[in-house]
Amino acid sequence: MDNAVTPNLFSRRCLLQNSAIGFGYLALQGLLQQTTQAATASEPKSSFHFTPRAKRVIFLFMKGGPSHVDTFDYKPQLQVDDGKPFPFAKPRVQFAATGNLLGSPWKFQQYGESGMHVSELFPHVAQCVDDICFLHSLHGTNPSHGGALLKLHTGSDNFIRPSMGAWVNYGLGSENENMPGFITICPTLAHGGVKNWGSGFLPAKYQGVPIGVATQPSTDAKVKFIENRTWSPSVQRMQLDLLHELNSQHLAHSGPEASLEARIQSFELAYRMQSEMPSAQNLEEETAATCSMYGIDDKVTEDFGRQCLLARRFAERGVRFIQVTHSDSKVQWDQHGDLRKGHEKNAAEVDKPIAGLLKDLKQRGLLDDTLVLWGGEFGRTPVCEGAGRDGRDHNPEGFTMWMAGGGVKAGFRYGATDDYGYYAVENKMHVHDLHATLLHLLGLDHERLTFRHAGRDFRLTDVHGIVHRAVLA
Structure with missing residues (x-):
């Protein structure tokens, strides 16, 4: 026994110390395998899952959260009870302290054959209501701008995921190999910034191509060094x-x-x-009448009008997903105070360009297969914020977005908030449902549009989302 070979025995600590490099090598192998899988999975599992109703999307993003009860969600009871305490329990989590009910400072009127109520803030869009499908029951989960922006754009408010534009680009690709599949015009760099148009764990070619930024005039929204x-x-x-x-x-x-x-x-x-972008971004090719339709001949509307006209030009050249952002570094749509001044400024800047875009798409035969989506990351409370009774807090509990063209019912109102506009109560549509419905209109099943990452399949709607078929034409 004295000559017997004694086996090497290691304590747990010694084993870990001596094996550290080996464990690191195993981890590296795992990372390389993930990279290899990502590279080989750069194409979606399928293109159209069924016949699409829309070929492309133009997303008109109103950063900051426009007030639905002051724009498109008419609440006569709110006017009657102005100044009274809110009769129901307020949300457990609020962004700021709020007071009593605050009636809208603006009058509403019915328009079109559909008789839709629209605030006097949007007289031009009001002329297009018979082409619009109003979604009055949107709701989200986050009362903060950063989380709400990420939720709307990526489906998640706490994890870096691909943006909905990247998912659409991944699922369908561009109709034009000479143009990107996803372009974002004058995007905001705040509250998530590039994550809101990024590709996340999808291959990088599906991310959005930014043209300009929100804090600079849209005259700078050009692809530089294109020639x-x-x-x-x-x-x-x-x-x-x-x-x-x-x-x-x-x-x-x-x-x-x-x-x-x-x-x-x-x-x-x-x-x-280089063969197509110079012409696409050259607005001098447009007639004076078309530029006027978008408000480019007016200092108030020229900036956003130029963005909307660029969006139409990109759409007709086969870009699959185009985002247009209305924002600036000061006012945005985030009126905790100065509601009257702020919303009037913002609405004046976007009203005519948006109506011009809808009319132009329609007269060119593009509205039928172009889905236009309008909205912000949340709405505003029907109760006031501040002693001056001229502001509203963030409200993700119930708000309005709208769609037009692309296979949705025209002149249609879907869902509802309560009598005051605080909570979505009828045909509630979560942000996940919005994404599922948008993908469905593009011919994509949101449950089948997946990408394998970190050991499981991911999708834009995560494990949620239903298609609201009642809004389909």
Whole structure:
């Protein structure tokens, strides 16, 4: 026994210390495997799941939260009980302290054959109500801008997920290989910023291409350096072919590398965009009558009007998802105070351009297969905030968004909030339901549009969402 070999025995601590590098290697292998899976899963499992009603989306995002009870959700009882205490329990979680009921400072009137009530804040959009499907029962889960923006854009308010534009781009791709599948015009850099148009864990080629930013005039909303005055297209093609050959050699030795493949694809797209983007963003091709329809001949409406006209030009060139953001660094739609001044300023800037976009799409035959979506991250409370009775707090409990074209019922009102506009009470439509319905209109089953990441299948609607078929034409 004295000559017997004694086996090496390790304590638990010793085992962990001596094996640390090995565990790290295993973790690295896992990460590389995830990268490889992401690279090989760069295409969706299917394109259309069924016949689409819409081919593309234009999302008109009103950052800050426009007040539904002052715009499109008429509440006569709120006017009657102005100044009285709210008769029901307020939400357990509120963004700020609020007071009594606050009637709308603006008058409502019925318009169109559908007889829809619209506030005097939107006289131009009011002329288009027979083409609009009003969704009066939206509700979310987060009373803060950051979380609510992420929820609306990505389906999650606490985890970095792909944006809905990226999901649409992933599911369907662009109709035009010379243009991006997802463009966001003058996006905000606040409250989530790039995450609101990013691709998350989807391959990078599906992320939104930002043109301009919200805090700068839309005259700057152009793809910079789109024209190469130094090299001819043939010389550029030779350069890209050489670069592609070198990168392919690298990939052959290193294996799939998602970031490098995305970079190669971005170079190719940038090259192809040179043939079409200069014309797409050249508004001088439009007639004076068209520019006037969008309000580009008026200082108040020219900025947002230019964004809306760009959106139409991108849509007719096959861009699948286009977002237009109305925001600035000061006022936005977030009127905790100065409700009258702020909402009047904002509505004046967007009313005519939005109506111009709807009319222009319709006269060009594009509205039938273009889904226009309007709204903010939440609404406002029907009760006042502050002693001056000229402000409203955030309200994710019930608010209004609307759709037009793209297979939805026209001149239609769906869902309802209570008599004062605080809570969604009829045909409640959660943000997940909005996403499910939007994807359905595009011919995509939200439960089948998935991407495998971190060991499970993800989707825009996570494990929630139902299609509200009552709004389908």
